[in-house]
Amino acid sequence: MFRKKDIIIYSLVLLLAGAAYIIPAAVRHAKPPASYVRVSIDGRIYAEYPIDEPLETVIDGYAGGSLKLVISDGRAYVESSSCPDKICVKHLPVSYTGECIICMPNRIVVEIISDETGQQIDAVS
């Protein structure tokens, strides 16, 4: 059932498993997927900004309103807005893919999107 030299095969297999665990994680860590901040106004894409470049810009929304979008430290938030309720200003900064800040009066959606969104694992059978 067992022989001394079997240990070579077992240790090789475990080494391989360890490498398979560490190497893709390391590669992923070295090059994180690029994320963008997508701004849409009234359902149409207005602009996309890379999330790792600091930015301050005023965006003109629907019906004469406007808001000030700030991107810093890999996070995006609305600093000020012309809308009456200021829900978008109170919203915490967003940084993860899929998070978004919505300003209804201005009809502006600030959304985090990622390069890898289209590359998700799904089962094929």
Add this chain to the structure above:
Amino acid sequence: MNKSAKKARLIALLGIFTALAFILGFIESLIPPFTGIPGVKAGFANIVTMVVLYLPISFGTASAETDQRHGTSGLTPSLSGYLCALGISVVRVLLGGITYNGMSAMIYGLTGAVFSLSVMFLLARIRCFSVTAVSVAGGVTHNIAQLLLAVLMLGNAVIYYLPMLIISGLAAGLVIGLIAAVVIKRLVLIL
């Protein structure tokens, strides 16, 4: 035994083993997957593959290397044994694919079977390793080959399955190898 009797014996044996592998595969397909990860299963049909690989089977003029019986661990598979095991695996996967497993499982199964059998044959020929260790190497190779095919077909993201698949190949190979070692030890005496 004369030549035609030998031939008939070989054909009968291959038929029995193919049927057995097919049935084992079918029974396993009835067991619901308990891990939730696609591709993780024991692969009981591979017991048959292992047994045939190691049995002193021969065809043509090649003589079976039956003289080197020093228990299970001393048995070395012949090229004939390898070809027979390969034939049985391929037929079993094709039959399984058109009856219960589905076409995509068939393609993955063929890839895994060819690669793992080849690696097992080469390792077994070195004569340093036990049946169990050879089986573990086969199980891991089987899963790696299938995953590489999945990378070709589905893209790089599936590579994150690799550690899980290696460990599951190790576990499956261990179970299959232990069972096969016992069966081979018994069958060598009567075949």
